[in-house]
Each structure stands twice: as C-alpha cells, then as structure tokens.
C-alpha cells in the first residue's frame with residue numbers, strides 16, 4: 001500500500017512491513033496528507049480505501065493508517081516546513097529517492113539542532129559584544145597601566161592612533177576580556193583579522 005503524504009512524498013511499506021518515504025518531483029498533488037489531518041479522517045479514509053486497487057482489506061489498511069498516522073503527519077510537516085523555507089535540505093532529502101522514515105527524521109533533527117545551536121551562539125556573542133563595548137575604555141586604561149605599549153601589536157606596523165582592542169582568542173569563540181587575551185590593533189589590522197583567532 002502506498003499513501004500520498006504531501007505534494008512531495010508518499011509513504012509505503014516494503015515486504016517486511018517497514019515504512020519508507022518515496023519522494024516525487026515537485027508537481028504532483030496529493031490528498032492523503034490533508035485527509036489524515038481531518039478530525040473525521042477515518043470516515044473519509046473508509047470511503048476512499050475500497051476504491052483503491054492496491055487495497056485488498058479495508059480494515060487492515062485502516063489499521064495500518066491509524067498506526068502510522070503520527071509518522072505521516074510528522075514527515076509531512078517536515079517536508080512542508082522545508083518547502084516553505086525553500087530549504088536546500090529539502091532537495092538533499094528529495095535526492096535520496098526512497099528513504100526510511102528514520103533517516104528523514106534523523107536528517108531533520110540534525111538540521112534543527114544545527115540551526116538552533118547557531119542562533120543561540122549568535123545571541124550569546126551579541127550579548128558578549130555589548131558587555132565588552134561597555135567596558136572598553138576601562139580595559140584600554142588597564143592594558144596601558146599593565147605596560148602594554150599603545151601601538152599596533154602587528155610586527156612592523158607603526159600605527160599608534162585610534163587603536164582598537166582585539167581579543168587574541170576571538171570573542172565569538174569564548175575569548176574573555178582578560179588582559180592576557182587583549183592587545184591593541186590598528187583598525188586596518190583588526191578588520192583584516194575579523195572573527196578569527198590570532
């Protein structure tokens with residue numbers, strides 16, 4: 001039995017009964033994904049199933065549908081979310097052709113973890129920059145007081161005006177505002193360095 005999940009995918013069962021997802025091109029329309037979301041989906045399915053040539057036993061097909069409905073909806077949601085984002089991940093998954101439900105779920109979870117991890121990292125770095133900017137003048141004085149000359153730290157660079165404070169271990173990588181991690185850089189050398197560590 002094969003069930004259309006969304007415009008892009010169907011779910012079907014191999015001979016051992018394991019569910020697989022089969023991905024189509026982008027232009028097929030599908031009905032089951034929508035039907036499975038209806039509150040009265042079972043009544044609708046019971047009317048449709050007897051007309052499908054691949055269904056021998058309506059009760060058996062309905063039992064399979066009921067058992068795997070959560071999986072249909074989950075995978076359908078994943079594909080819909082990816083389609084709405086026009087995600088390149090969708091094309092990656094579609095390129096797999098027949099894929100096990102578990103592998104689609106694993107790819108999606110890895111993608112979601114990566115996305116949320118990056119967002120958390122950006123947020124933390126933003127707060128750290130704000131905190132550092134508030135302390136900048138104090139840190140500059142403390143650097144000078146500790147004996148660091150007010151000149152660009154790059155060998156041979158003579159600039160000693162409008163210096164910036166640079167984090168040797170980059171702030172975006174967890175570099176602290178400790179004097180040992182700070183040095184003076186001229187503006188060109190600081191922008192050349194960007195977010196990298198020295």
Ligand SMILES: [Zn+2]
Pocket residue numbers: 152153154157158159185186187188189
């Ligand atoms: Zn310089």
